Amino acid sequence: MPEKSITLEVFRYLPEQSDEPKYQKYDVPYREDWVVLDALNYIKDHIDGSLSYRWSCRMGVCGSCGMMVNGEPRLTCAAFLRDFYPQPIRVEPLTNFPVIRDLIINLEDFLHKLKEVKAWLIPKQEKPVSEGEYLQSPKELATYKQFSMCINCMLCYAACPVYGLEPKFLGPAAIALGQRYNLDSRDGGKEERTDIIASSEGIWECTFIGECSRVCPKHVDPAAAIQRAKVQSTQEWWMSLLLPKGAK
Amino acid sequence: MARSNEPLFWAPFFAGAGFSALFMPAVMIITGVAVAAGWINATQLYQLILHPLTRLFLFLLISLSLFHAVHRIRFVLVDLGLKPFAGIISVLCYGSAIVGSILAAIFALTL
Numbered sequence: 001m002p003e004k005s006i007t008l009e010v011f012r013y014l015p016e017q018s019d020e021p022k023y024q025k026y027d028v029p030y031r032e033d034w035v036v037l038d039a040l041n042y043i044k045d046h047i048d049g050s051l052s053y054r055w056s057c058r059m060g061v062c063g064s065c066g067m068m069v070n071g072e073p074r075l076t077c078a079a080f081l082r083d084f085y086p087q088p089i090r091v092e093p094l095t096n097f098p099v100i101r102d103l104i105i106n107l108e109d110f111l112h113k114l115k116e117v118k119a120w121l122i123p124k125q126e127k128p129v130s131e132g133e134y135l136q137s138p139k140e141l142a143t144y145k146q147f148s149m150c151i152n153c154m155l156c157y158a159a160c161p162v163y164g165l166e167p168k169f170l171g172p173a174a175i176a177l178g179q180r181y182n183l184d185s186r187d188g189g190k191e192e193r194t195d196i197i198a199s200s201e202g203i204w205e206c207t208f209i210g211e212c213s214r215v216c217p218k219h220v221d222p223a224a225a226i227q228r229a230k231v232q233s234t235q236e237w238w239m240s241l242l243l244p245k246g247a248k
Numbered sequence: 249m250a251r252s253n254e255p256l257f258w259a260p261f262f263a264g265a266g267f268s269a270l271f272m273p274a275v276m277i278i279t280g281v282a283v284a285a286g287w288i289n290a291t292q293l294y295q296l297i298l299h300p301l302t303r304l305f306l307f308l309l310i311s312l313s314l315f316h317a318v319h320r321i322r323f324v325l326v327d328l329g330l331k332p333f334a335g336i337i338s339v340l341c342y343g344s345a346i347v348g349s350i351l352a353a354i355f356a357l358t359l
Binding site for chain 2: 162194195196198207230237
């Protein structure tokens with residue numbers, strides 16, 4: 001019996017050869033336990049070594065193999081061939097990002113936004129190592145844990161129609177990560193982060209379409225993080241308007 | 249970066265979402281179906297509407313629903329590509345919600 005195969009239609013963009021991208025078809029062996037990333041690795045190893053794409057852990061942790069699989073932002077390490085077989089699978093780079101080469105997108109904008117939102121812990125009070133850890137109760141951990149599951153895969157940016165229309169929008173993952181630190185009991189950087197999160201290019205660009213939460217492979221629910229930030233920011237705005245200066 | 253003044257519009261939008269989702273279907277059934285079907289006596293309902301709390305309720309329901317609706321319309325229009333006219337769209341949208349709210353207040357006070 002001949003071996004089963006499946007066709008991958010892969011987006012190719014080789015700027016040194018042509019300014020126009022094209023789609024190239026590859027027939028790869030079909031295995032039930034293979035994911036799209038396995039098929040791409042097969043192409044790279046056995047058919048066409050010029051194909052370029054990012055990948056690392058193959059287990060949904062590193063967040064580097066995000067691509068459009070049949071028009072849907074997916075981690076290719078978690079998109080099984082069996083869910084598409086025998087239909088061909090179209091693999092493209094994540095939408096809403098500039099393409100550097102083939103399936104590789106330019107991450108600069110996202111990395112800049114992570115920096116802008118200060119997605120790291122800013123301790124309330126720096127203390128010497130000799131004083132020990134910054135302790136936290138399980139309850140305090142639970143308030144932000146969900147948002148800390150983000151793996152920076154950027155599927156939410158590819159899914160977000162607002163980011164597609166307005167690239168200045170801070171975007172789902174950066175806001176969720178900002179919230180992750182804002183809600184951390186050990187953190188004292190909320191004021192600094194709020195300046196960017198509550199700006200017009202922050203949470204207020206979001207129209208709560210919710211695609212970010214639908215495609216998130218780690219169930220971070222960035223849409224919820226944004227809505228919570230909106231409620232919080234609205235409360236603070238009205239309080240500062242209604243309360244006399246200095247009172248809080 | 250300056251914090252946005254969007255909460256000024258978002259607060260009534262958010263309140264309108266909850267208020268209209270919770271009460272609008274009930275009000276529509278009471279006034280549109282129950283009275284027409286004769287399940288509720290129209291004169292008795294009118295007496296209830298004259299109560300100051302009901303007047304306040306009707307004002308809030310109409311006004312907040314208007315603010316909710318225009319906020320959505322504003323963003324739909326901007327997302328449809330009318331971003332260059334975002335300013336005038338905001339003025340028209342929130343302006344009509346303010347006019348509608350004034351009319352609702354007059355209606356609630358003069359019933």
